[in-house]
Amino acid sequence: MAMASEKDAEQTGYSVPPVLRAIALLRYIGAGNRCRNISSASKELGINRTTLIRLIHTLEDERMIEEIDEGAGYRLGTGLIALASEAIADRDVVQIARPILADLAAELNLSAHLGILDGLEIVYLARETPNSYLVSNVRVGTRLPAHATTIGRILLSELAPEALHKLYDHVKLDAYTDKTRTSLEELEAQLAEDRKGRIAWSVANFEPGIGSCAVAVYDDRGRAVGGINVTGQDSVFTPGTDEANVIERAIKSAANRISEGLGHTSRSMRRA
Secondary structure, eight states: OHHHHHHHHHHHSOOOHHHHHHHHHHHHHHTTOOOOSHHHHHHHHTOOHHHHHHHHHHHHHTTSEEESSTTTOEEEOHHHHHHHHHHHHTOHHHHHHHHHHHHHHHHHTSEEEEEEEETTEEEEEEEEOOSSSSOOOOOTTOEEEGGGSHHHHHHHTTSOHHHHHHHHTTOOOOOSSTTSOOSHHHHHHHHHHHHHHTOEEEESSSSTTEEEEEEEEEOTTSOEEEEEEEEEEGGGOOTTSHHHHHHHHHHHHHHHHHHHHTTOOHHHHHHO
C-alpha cells in the first residue's frame, strides 16, 4: 500500500512519502486493522518496522489514533474524528441532505445514504436509518468500490467516456457477488442503462440479500456532486415492480429536493 503510494509520489514529484505513509497507516487502522502485531502490519503496509513504530507514536501524540487497551491495538482517535466532522459539516450538500435523507428513510422504511466519488471509491458522508431491525451497517466515512455500488455507478455514469477509461485504465474490477461487473466493457454497458433511467439499481450486485438504488444530486452548475441511495432487502428492488416504482419516485423526489437546495435548476443542466 505505502510502497505503491511512494511510487506515485516519485512520478508526480510533489507528494511527500512520509505523509503518504502516515495516511496509509490511518487508512489501515480505519479499515479495522488494529496494528497489534507491528511486524505483520509492517509487512502489509510496506513500511519499515522502526518507521511504523515512530508513525504510531506520532499519530497517537497528535490524537489521530488511540490505543484501545494495553496490547489490544489502535483505532482512529478523537483528533481525527473531530477533523473529519468539521470537514463533513462544512459541506453544504451534507447539511442540506441530512433532513431529506431522514424523511426518505422514514417514508420507505429503508436506510438512506449520501456519498461522493473519490477516485475508484465512494465515500459515505451521511446516513439515516429507519426504526427497523434491518438497517445498513455502512457508517459515515466508509469507503466502497465505485464500480460495484449504486452510488458509485450513478456517479460514474456522469463521467465522459474518456474520463471513465482513464480512471479504470489497467484496473482490476473485483467481483463481490456473481452479479458484479468485472470488465470495463460490462461496466460501461451497465452505466449506459443507469444513465438512461437516471437511476442505478442493484439486486444483490454488491452484497447477497441486499438491494439498493441510487440517483445523483446536482449543484447550481449542473454538476453531479454526490449521490443518494436507499438499501434494504433485495426483494423490493427489482426494477418495474410496484415496490420498486414507489422507491424510485421517492428517491428521485428526495434527490430533486437536495439538488434544488444546492441551487440546481433545469438551466443548471444546460450550463454544465
